[in-house]
């Protein structure tokens with residue numbers, strides 16, 4: 001089997017564009033994956049086009065060799081654009097390889113460890129502005145079956161916060177905790193906003209709400225900043241969604257920068273790299289909490305790599321149901337109404353898409369064939 005092409009489809013996903021990558025072969029089998037990278041769509045499309053030239057004619061089942069070679073041969077390697085494209089190539093190769101054998105990808109990665117995976121909700125607060133709005137949205141989300149809620153309450157905060165602003169921003173958090181009780185898990189997202197002293201102040205401010213973790217308190221490019229925050233934070237610290245490749249995770253784990261590590265398969269290097277990072281995390285007894293704010297193919301792929309025995313909830317997609325209904329992405333998102341991800345069915349990454357032709361955004365300028 002040889003790779004004949006690697007092309008892309010861009011889909012409007014209400015808050016961003018999803019980028020799907022399709023790997024086609026001379027035997028008619030296709031593999032699909034996702035290369036969504038908010039705000040960098042044009043750059044990712046270019047990076048995938050470069051990879052397409054590099055892998056044409058290669059055997060798609062020789063995943064390790066191919067990824068090693070295309071990475072080695074790229075003098076300028078790494079970074080979010082290149083790694084997102086590379087991750088999509090890797091996951092599409094897993095998909096087509098597993099389909100060729102008629103098995104789910106997880107069967108090739110050590111097999112599944114559990115039958116269901118908990119999912120926490122994100123995007124559940126859409127449209128909420130007041131503490132009462134957040135409380136109501138939280139109650140409705142919990143009523144759907146979710147047992148965890150994540151959100152960023154910090155508005156447009158940049159590096160620092162006035163004490164009165166922090167107090168105001170924590171009012172919705174208090175309202176949500178009050179509304180849902182102590183048994184619902186809250187995850188507070190920082191989106192890398194804060195400098196070190198502000199992050200420590202915020203961590204101390206949210207301690208009263210007993211969050212599972214405070215995610216990305218500082219920008220992602222300083223492990224020393226995270227170590228400093230974690231050393232003084234009364235709540236657990238999570239990070240890793242903007243770290244790419246094992247070489248960024250090794251020092252973070254070795255230096256105890258995080259309580260939870262959050263690689264994103266769509267950017268960290270794909271499924272094998274995420275499995276390696278999962279093993280590294282397990283060796284440090286650091287909980288592995290895969291990140292994924294992207295679309296259904298990223299969710300499906302992430303579920304295939306769940307080989308860490310330590311169960312941890314992974315994200316239900318932002319607005320999945322709305323976007324999937326809009327664009328007729330059938331086979332439903334792999335989040336059931338109980339707030340858990342059921343066993344991924346079928347072959348490959350267990351997800352097929354039936355994209356309508358009119359779902360493409362103007363960014364798309366390639367094939368008009370449907371992904372199947």
Ligand SMILES: [Mg+2]
Pocket residue numbers: 189191215216241
């Ligand atoms: Mg995040």
